[in-house]
Amino acid sequence: MEGFGPVEREAAEPVFHAPWEGRVFGLANLALALGVANLDGFRHAIERLPPLTYLSVGYYGRWLRALELLLRERGLLAPGELEARLRDPRAPAAPLASRPLPPAELGAKRPRLREPRFAAGEAVRAANRHPHGHTRLPRYARGRRGTIALVHPEAWLLPDAHAHGDGEHPEPVYAVRFAARELWGEDADPAAWVHLDCFESYLEPLDASRATGGSHGAR
Amino acid sequence: MEHADDLRTEALESLLVEKGLVASEAVDAILRHYEQEVGPLNGARVVARAWSDAAYRRRLLADGTAAIAELGYGGPQGEHIVVVENAPRLHNVVVCTLCSCYPWPVLGLPPAWYKDPAYRSRIVREPRQVLAEMGLALPGDVEIRVWDSSAEIRYLVLPERPAGTEGWSEERLAGLVSRDAMIGVARAAAPRG
Numbered sequence: 001m002e003g004f005g006p007v008e009r010e011a012a013e014p015v016f017h018a019p020w021e022g023r024v025f026g027l028a029n030l031a032l033a034l035g036v037a038n039l040d041g042f043r044h045a046i047e048r049l050p051p052l053t054y055l056s057v058g059y060y061g062r063w064l065r066a067l068e069l070l071l072r073e074r075g076l077l078a079p080g081e082l083e084a085r086l087r088d089p090r091a092p093a094a095p096l097a098s099r100p101l102p103p104a105e106l107g108a109k110r111p112r113l114r115e116p117r118f119a120a121g122e123a124v125r126a127a128n129r130h131p132h133g134h135t136r137l138p139r140y141a142r143g144r145r146g147t148i149a150l151v152h153p154e155a156w157l158l159p160d161a162h163a164h165g166d167g168e169h170p171e172p173v174y175a176v177r178f179a180a181r182e183l184w185g186e187d188a189d190p191a192a193w194v195h196l197d198c199f200e201s202y203l204e205p206l207d208a209s210r211a212t213g214g215s216h217g218a219r
Numbered sequence: 220m221e222h223a224d225d226l227r228t229e230a231l232e233s234l235l236v237e238k239g240l241v242a243s244e245a246v247d248a249i250l251r252h253y254e255q256e257v258g259p260l261n262g263a264r265v266v267a268r269a270w271s272d273a274a275y276r277r278r279l280l281a282d283g284t285a286a287i288a289e290l291g292y293g294g295p296q297g298e299h300i301v302v303v304e305n306a307p308r309l310h311n312v313v314v315c316t317l318c319s320c321y322p323w324p325v326l327g328l329p330p331a332w333y334k335d336p337a338y339r340s341r342i343v344r345e346p347r348q349v350l351a352e353m354g355l356a357l358p359g360d361v362e363i364r365v366w367d368s369s370a371e372i373r374y375l376v377l378p379e380r381p382a383g384t385e386g387w388s389e390e391r392l393a394g395l396v397s398r399d400a401m402i403g404v405a406r407a408a409a410p411r412g
Contacts, residue, residue: 004340005337006352007335007338007341007349007353008331008332009332009353010330010331013330013331015253015254015258015327016250016254019225020224022253022254023246024228025249025253025328026245026247026249027246029249030249031235034241043317046318055336057224059331059334060224064231067231068227068231071235077231081234082231085234086226089230093237093238094238095238107298107371109299136317136369136370138317138367140316140344150301152299152370157371159370173370177364183343189346189359189363191361192362192363192365193363194343194364194365194367196367196369198370199370
């Protein structure tokens with residue numbers, strides 16, 4: 001998306017701009033710890049907000065609406081319950097039918113059970129895949145060629161599955177180096193690169209003879 | 220009609236407390252942690268240590284998470300931290316285009332601009348232009364690496380040590396290291412003459 005204008009920096013910015021932002025941050029973190037959703041499911045809930053809402057309500061406005069959405073979907077907030085409480089502070093809270101189950105294991109890192117498929121320096125192509133659900137492969141990289149810059153240690157929960165409650169499916173993750181010109185066309189900056197973290201299943205091997213290459217020695 | 224977010228949040232918290240799902244004191248404790256205990260000073264101490272101690276710098280670049288833990292920092296959004304080092308001809312800058320992932324243990328919570336669509340959409344597309352607009356002009360032959368933290372790995376930029384700081388204590392050096400320098404949208408501050 002384009003047309004957002006300059007990046008506006010704020011001097012002496014507070015951590016939270018209003019008390020409610022901090023309350024939402026705390027509530028959402030507690031909800032995740034309770035097992036209302038996992039982090040991937042929470043990110044997906046934010047992505048499921050209507051696009052105009054997403055762009056207009058601000059960062060913690062998105063958190064608030066995503067939290068409400070997940071609480072309703074899990075049956076922890078009854079339909080109309082929040083609205084009733086807003087109209088009348090004495091409106092009763094609906095009883096809980098069941099409590100969420102806290103996650104068995106925290107974090108996203110898991111032991112690596114097999115060797116990674118790719119090695120540093122190898123040429124790859126990001127899959128051209130447009131799933132309806134959650135994914136962490138941004139649209140700008142789909143179908144583009146890059147090289148493996150870093151093989152990150154261990155294996156990591158696959159958000160595409162985990163967000164939907166379809167299990168952990170840990171995979172190796174790589175930082176893949178893409179030339180700006182490969183991503184944005186020939187007018188792009190010849191000395192700019194994007195290093196994007198990609199789950200292994202996002203990547204396909206590319207014939208070495210067709211690799212665009214990239215210098216790894218600049219550091 | 221939709222109520223303002225402050226009222227919605229207050230109503231939501233009151234319901235969750237009455238249902239026994241959360242305690243307001245637990246929310247208070249999280250706020251206290253991120254408002255008072257965690258912030259960019261943590262990262263600045265890591266950078267100052269790396270500038271002062273060559274062996275620490277090597278450990279930091281080889282295994283950022285472990286070297287950062289040596290200073291007592293870790294926790295949510297810091298499961299695996301990679302430190303990327305700037306050089307005269309190489310500049311690193313960090314973004315999360317898909318949401319707003321950020322290395323909380325060393326930088327605290329992200330500033331508003333980091334979370335806004337303008338930064339997230341533009342820094343991958345025209346980094347040199349965005350950095351220049353933000354006050355960091357880089358010659359065309361300086362390689363720019365934009366790190367898009369799309370998985371659970373978090374990135375911290377190790378800026379170049381400013382000239383004229385030879386013999387400075389770590390504490391004094393840390394005062395030159397801004398949050399923006401560790402995201403990669405600024406340099407470390409020059410010492411005041």
